[in-house]
Amino acid sequence: MNKLLPLKDTVKPRIGLYSIGLQAYWNQFPGLRERLIEYGEFIEKKMSTWGEIYNYGLVDTEGEGRNVGEWLNSKNVDLVFCHAATYSTSSTVLPIHQICRAPVIFLNLQPSARINYDQTTTGEWLAQCGACPIPEFSNAFNRAEIPFHVVNGLLGLNYTPAISLTNEITHERKEAIRAWKEISEWIRAAAVSRTLQSSRFGFLGNTYSGMLDMYSDFTMLQAQTGIHIEVLEMCELNQLVSEVTESEISKKMNEVYEMFEISGDSPSDPIAKKPSHDQMEWSYKVAAAQEKLVRECNLDALSYYYHGSPGGEYEKLQSGFIVGHSLLTARGIPCAGEGDLKTALAMKICDILGVGGSFSEIVVVDYEDETILLGHDGPFHIAISEGKPILRGMGLYHGKQGTGVSVEAKVKTGPLTTLNVTQTGNGKLKLIISEAESTNGPTMKIGNTQTPVKFKKHPDEYMTRWFAEAPTHHCAISIGHNASLFEKVGKLLNIPTVTL
Structure with a gap:
């Protein structure tokens, strides 16, 4: 119905993103680190529909976490998504948000709807266990009095990575659709706070x-x-x-x-x-x-x-x-x-x-x-x-x-x-x-x-x-x-x- 052009350009929110892991895993399970980075890049690309995305990449130590907090501050982000790609200690994540006080959303997005029980290895399981550290983060953030929210569901890939031992095509499943609707709403909501500030x-x-x-x-x-x-x-x-x-x-x-x-x-x-x-x-x-x-x-x-x-x-x-x-x-x-x-x-x-x-x-x-x-x-x-x-x-x-x-x-x-x-x-x-x-x-x-x-x-x-x-x-x-x-x-x- 509306054929009139807006008098002002729409302001896009500035969204921070990083994925987490445990440094000790990388030598133990070859290919795991690269696989998790690929998941993070998929998330970044999908999020870019709604905002300007600043993806730090994979964070796997407490010291690196402090660097991430400063980096996110330098990008003046409105909202930060922490992709729980696999297990990581809360000491890696908490410092990020003690330094960068933008609101935080934990993403618990499992790549597959069901693991291949007969063939799954420890490395394969670690690529699917993003839910494992979320309770630990919740406890640490609660005690640090830092608010947080969690999005649970499926990652929503439309392909299966070559390294995977199970089907990861989940983009049409309700758990992926629901999760991405929630993610899109958080990013769109961040556009409101960003726009009102100016x-x-x-x-x-x-x-x-x-x-x-x-x-x-x-x-x-x-x-x-x-x-x-x-x-x-x-x-x-x-x-x-x-x-x-x-x-x-x-x-x-x-x-x-x-x-x-x-x-x-x-x-x-x-x-x-x-x-x-x-x-x-x-x-x-x-x-x-x-x-x-x-x-x-x-x-x-x-x-x-x-x-x-x-x-x-x-x-x-x-x-x-x-x-x-x-x-x-x-x-x-x-x-x-x-x-x-x-x-x-x-x-x-x-x-x-x-x-x-x-x-x-x-x-x-x-x-x-x-x-x-x-x-x-x-x-x-x-x-x-x-x-x-x-x-x-x-x-x-x-x-x-x-x-x-x-x-x-x-x-x-x-x-x-x-x-x-x-x-x-x-x-x-x-x-x-x-x-x-x-x-x-x-x-x-x-x-x-x-x-x-x-x-x-x-x-x-x-x-x-x-x-x-x-x-x-x-x-x-x-x-x-x-x-x-x-x-x-x-x-x-x-x-x-x-x-x-």
Whole structure:
């Protein structure tokens, strides 16, 4: 659906990798060392799909382990994978992570699904015994108070090495598929922490007055995620609007006609009509200025809201926001309304992971279908739309000043996951995750985004659980079932996470 190019290149995470062994084995079992190195190179190549991989190679002594820690620090890695290729002492591994404090994942990836019991030698067994040292590592890391995670499963080769005495073609087995899904999620999650550390979030205008769940401390957000918040003024955008050329307006018009369907009058709501020529022209002009603002301020996301006085210059300006902010969201610059920085963060996490992230809140419950409609009177993530989003002219924005053009759209039918970023009483961020299904149920024709969502529990039971977690009243909708992916993001960001 999304044919617009991202305004910024995707940031790949920097991933450290090393394999472990015991130096005493190499003279005893010729070929074992080279075999384990080959496994490590296979892992490196497969991981490179998702990140920049820095593979140290095989580590087999405590002294070498200290060198690895310094080497990984020099590469500024976001995450380190320790491939337990065979047995190794914990004294080899622990110093690496006492020096390099990036999060660590142990890989227990057995090459074969079953050893050849009748023909296996000691050397052959040692190439298959990666699980053996993991308990030792777990104990040492626990006592050193270093967090760790373990991925268990099969290596997933699509060939059998010449030295092997058994079948090592396991890439189609569920244990390999599951393990590599988990590995890919860890690497993709690391991209979130890497990207946020260099992200600039714009804060334009102010937060909707009285929405107490929206208010957050800018320093707190930077301290816990690394994002910089750039405070922007409406006059900055207003100046850019005054400088927009006719060719820039024409370019935005073409983008809009490619990405949206222009509606007629709503059959039900008298304030939702076919957009007027003037409303559309103003939206094109404001959209061009919005893109200029993002480029000039080097923004990665934007949270905005401005109430304005009736008939004021800025009331007119904000009335043209929604179309341009939808276009920006489709190009990797998530835009969250009502000054909601925390939901802009949720949307950015979804966008980094390539799963969308559309601004939403509870609209209404359908007890007949047992769905909850989620949506908002604001920007929409065009890339996850079910068909072309519709633009409607609004006689008024409910609860806000002004009139303008709004988006009526629905998220694709199928699996989805909501991500809510909230703030607890002690000032800590928290992620709330819910997997569900987008249905093809009915929606209103009132110029708002709306998606009928069927959660795993009855709407009343789900809402009881959700509200008990004290969420922000907005959330980001992503496509696909992404709970395990979002949970890994929470772990790498050290943000408490709840999955409902």
